[in-house]
Amino acid sequence: MNINTECLYSKSHEWVRIENDTAYIGITDYAQNQLGDIVFVGLPVVGDKVSTSDAYSDVESVKAVSDVYSPVDGTISEVNTQLESDPALLNTDPYGTWIAKLTDISSTDGLMTPAEYEEYCAAL
Amino acid sequence: MEKKTELYDRHVALGARIVPFAGYLLPVMYEKTGVIAEHLAVRKAAGLFDVSHMGEVRYKGKDALANLNRLLSNDFTGMYDGQARYSPMLNENGGFIDDLIVYKKSDNDYMVVVNAANRSKDVEWMLSNLSGDVEFSDISDSISQIAIQGPASREIIKRLTPEDKIPQKYYSAIFNSSVGGFPCILSRTGYTGEFGYEIYTMNENAVNIWDILLDSAKGDGLVPCGLGARDTLRLEAAMPLYGHEMDENTTPGETGLMFAVKMNKPFFVGKSALEEKGEPTRIRVGLKALGKGIIREKQTIYIGDTVIGVSTSGTFCPWLNGSYAMAIVDKKYSVPGTRVYADIRGRKTEAEIVALPFYSNAK
Numbered sequence: 001m002n003i004n005t006e007c008l009y010s011k012s013h014e015w016v017r018i019e020n021d022t023a024y025i026g027i028t029d030y031a032q033n034q035l036g037d038i039v040f041v042g043l044p045v046v047g048d049k050v051s052t053s054d055a056y057s058d059v060e061s062v063k064a065v066s067d068v069y070s071p072v073d074g075t076i077s078e079v080n081t082q083l084e085s086d087p088a089l090l091n092t093d094p095y096g097t098w099i100a101k102l103t104d105i106s107s108t109d110g111l112m113t114p115a116e117y118e119e120y121c122a123a124l
Numbered sequence: 125m126e127k128k129t130e131l132y133d134r135h136v137a138l139g140a141r142i143v144p145f146a147g148y149l150l151p152v153m154y155e156k157t158g159v160i161a162e163h164l165a166v167r168k169a170a171g172l173f174d175v176s177h178m179g180e181v182r183y184k185g186k187d188a189l190a191n192l193n194r195l196l197s198n199d200f201t202g203m204y205d206g207q208a209r210y211s212p213m214l215n216e217n218g219g220f221i222d223d224l225i226v227y228k229k230s231d232n233d234y235m236v237v238v239n240a241a242n243r244s245k246d247v248e249w250m251l252s253n254l255s256g257d258v259e260f261s262d263i264s265d266s267i268s269q270i271a272i273q274g275p276a277s278r279e280i281i282k283r284l285t286p287e288d289k290i291p292q293k294y295y296s297a298i299f300n301s302s303v304g305g306f307p308c309i310l311s312r313t314g315y316t317g318e319f320g321y322e323i324y325t326m327n328e329n330a331v332n333i334w335d336i337l338l339d340s341a342k343g344d345g346l347v348p349c350g351l352g353a354r355d356t357l358r359l360e361a362a363m364p365l366y367g368h369e370m371d372e373n374t375t376p377g378e379t380g381l382m383f384a385v386k387m388n389k390p391f392f393v394g395k396s397a398l399e400e401k402g403e404p405t406r407i408r409v410g411l412k413a414l415g416k417g418i419i420r421e422k423q424t425i426y427i428g429d430t431v432i433g434v435s436t437s438g439t440f441c442p443w444l445n446g447s448y449a450m451a452i453v454d455k456k457y458s459v460p461g462t463r464v465y466a467d468i469r470g471r472k473t474e475a476e477i478v479a480l481p482f483y484s485n486a487k
Contacts, residue, residue: 036153036352037160039440040418040447042471058469060418062159062440063152063352065469 001121002029004095008071008108009117010052015095016071016108023105024098025070027059030121032094035061041083041090044100048076052106057099059090071111074102129176130268130330138348146240148177151350162353163360163442166316167485169345170274172337173354175315175322176330179243179264183234187256192226192234195253197376197385197392203228208295208313211384212376213238213246214394218401219372222246223364223381225313229299235263235309235324239366253393268330272337273320273357275485276344281321283340285310291321294487304336315354317361317484360441362410362450362481368421368437369408369450377404378452380480406433407455410480411466413447415473419466425451426465426472432457435466441482448482449475 007015013031017024032038040060050056055067056076078101083089089097112120126144135142140151151174153159165171183191192200198211207228213221222242227235238246247262254260272280281290281303289301290310297311308325325333338346355365364370370379375398377385387395413419419438424431438449449466457464462477 037158039160040416042417060440062163062356062442065418065420 001033002095003114003118005114007095008111008113009120010069010071010111011120012069014069014071016111017098018105018108021103021105022077023072023074023102025072025100025102026098027068027090027094028117029094031066032091035059035064035066037062038087038090041087041099043079043081043083044076046076046079050074050076050102059087068099070100070102072102072108073106075104077101077103129174130327131174131176131270131334134331134334135174135348140348140350143351145351146177148240150174150177151348153350153352154348157347159350159352159356160442162347162349163356165345165347166274166318166349166353166357167443168274169347170272170276170280170320170341171316171347171349171353172334173271173273173349174268174334175271175354176268177240178269179238179240179246179262180267180324181236181238181247181250182261182263183236183258184232185256185258186232187258188232188234190256191254191258192236193389194255194391195250195393196224196226197394198226199386199389200226200228200234205230206291206297206299208297208311210295212370212381213249214376214392214398215372216394216397217372218375218394218397220366220370220374220376220379221249221372222366223370227297227309227311242366266327267324268327270323270325270330270334270337271314271320272323272346273314273316273318274346275319276341276346277320280337280341280344280346281310284336303333304340306332306336308333314486315363316357317363317481317486318357319486356439356442359437359439359448359450360443360483361486362483364408364450365437369452374452375401375404378406378408380408405455406452407458408436408450408452408480409458410478410482411435411438411449411451411464411475412478412482413449413466413473413475415475417468417471417473418447419449419468419473419475423449424467425453425475426467427457427462432464444482450480453477
C-alpha cells in the first residue's frame with residue numbers, strides 16, 4: 001500500500017495536503033483499493049461549505065457507493081472536473097488526484113501523520 | 125461459518141478478494157484484474173467462474189416428470205435427453221420461491237439447479253410437494269460447478285472435449301461429457317449474456333478441471349472472474365436475479381417471465397392465484413441513466429412527482445459503458461423512450477426506459 005509523505009490522514013481514509021492557505025483533499029490508496037474500479041465521482045459545488053462531519057462527495061465503484069468526508073473544514077474553491085470524464089484517476093493515482101480544493105480551512109489537529117496512518121492501516 | 129468450495133485454495137493463490145456469499149467463501153474479484161477487466165474479458169475472450177455454491181437436486185422415478193410439472197410453472201413434457209429448461213417455482217400466491225433450471229438426463233431422471241441462497245427453503249418446499257413414485261435427493265454438497273463464458277470458450281472447450289460430447293444447442297447439456305479427460309456434465313448455458321458453458325462435476329474433479337482450463341487457455345485471454353463481474357454481466361444481459369427482480373411477492377408476469385409459465389397446464393402450484401390476479405399492473409423494465417450517477421437497487425422511480433415504481437438492481441455496465449438498471453414500474457409508464465427520474469440518495473437523476481435485454485450474445 002502506498003502512503004504519501006506530504007499528506008495528513010483521516011480515519012476514514014481521506015488525505016489532505018496543505019499548500020499555503022489551500023487544502024487539497026482526496027482519498028487514499030487504501031480507500032481506492034477497497035473500493036475497486038471507480039466509475040463515478042459526485043463532485044461538490046464551488047462555494048459549498050464542508051465540515052469534517054458531512055460527506056462532500058460520493059465515489060462509486062462498480063459494486064458500491066461510498067461517501068467521502070473532508071479531513072478539514074473549509075470552503076470549496078475548486079473541484080477537479082477531470083474526474084467527470086475519468087473517475088478511474090482515483091484508482092491509478094490516488095494522491096496525485098485531488099477531488100477538491102478548500103480555502104478558509106480549519107486546523108489539522110487530530111489528523112494522522114503518514115507514519116501514524118501506515119500503522120493504522122496495518123492494524124485493520 | 126461459511127463453507128469453502130473445492131477451489132478455495134486456487135482462488136487465494138490467484139489473489140482473490142474473498143467474501144461470504146450464500147453460505148460460501150467466494151471470490152468477489154481478483155486483485156490482478158478487478159471487476160471491469162473481468163467483465164470485459166468475458167465479452168471479448170473468456171472468463172472462468174467458480175459457481176459451486178449453486179444447488180443441485182435430483183428427481184428420479186416414473187413420476188419425476190409429473191412432480192416437476194405440478195411443482196413448477198413451465199412444462200417439461202417432451203424434452204429430449206440433455207435438454208435444459210428455465211422455470212419459476214411459485215408459492216400458492218403466485219409469488220416466487222425461486223427460479224431454477226431443469227435438465228432432463230433421461231426418461232424418469234431430472235436434475236434441477238437452484239439458487240444457493242434459496243437451497244434449503246427450496247428443498248423443504250420440494251419435499252413437502254412430493255407425490256407418487258419419485259426419489260428426491262439434494263446432491264449439492266457433492267457437486268462443483270465451473271462456468272466458462274465468452275466467445276473464446278468455444279475453442280477452449282473444443283481442445284479439451286471430444287467433439288461428440290460438446291452440446292451444440294443453447295440450453296442443452298451432455299451428461300456423460302468430459303473436460304481434459306475428467307468426467308462432467310457439459311451444458312450450453314450461463315448467466316452472462318455471452319456464449320459459454322457451465323460444467324457440473326463431482327467435487328474430486330473440480331480442481332483438475334479448473335487447472336486444465338486455465339493452463340490450456342493462457343493464450344486465449346481466459347481470466348478467472350469473481351462474483352462482482354458475474355453480477356455486472358448478468359445485469360448488462362438483463363437476467364433477473366432472485367431477491368432483486370423477483371421474490372415471494374412478485375409474480376412472473378410482473379417480472380416479465382411469462383414465457384416460462386404455461387397457463388394451459390391443468391395444474392401447477394400458484395396457477396389459481398395467477399388466474400385470480402389477472403393481468404399484472406406493474407412490469408419489469410430497463411432503465412438507462414441519462415444524468416449523473418449510478419442507479420442502484422431500491423431507488424424510487426418518478427415521472428414528475430408521481431412515484432411509478434422502484435429499481436430492483438442497477439450498476440455501471442462496463443461493456444455498454446453506462447449506468448443501467450432494472451425496475452418494476454406501473455405498466456402505464458413502461459413504454460421504451462419514456463423519460464423518468466430515479467432518486468439517487470436524494471438527487472433526482474434523469475433516466476430513460478429502454479428495451480430489455482441491454483445486451484445479448486448468448487445463443
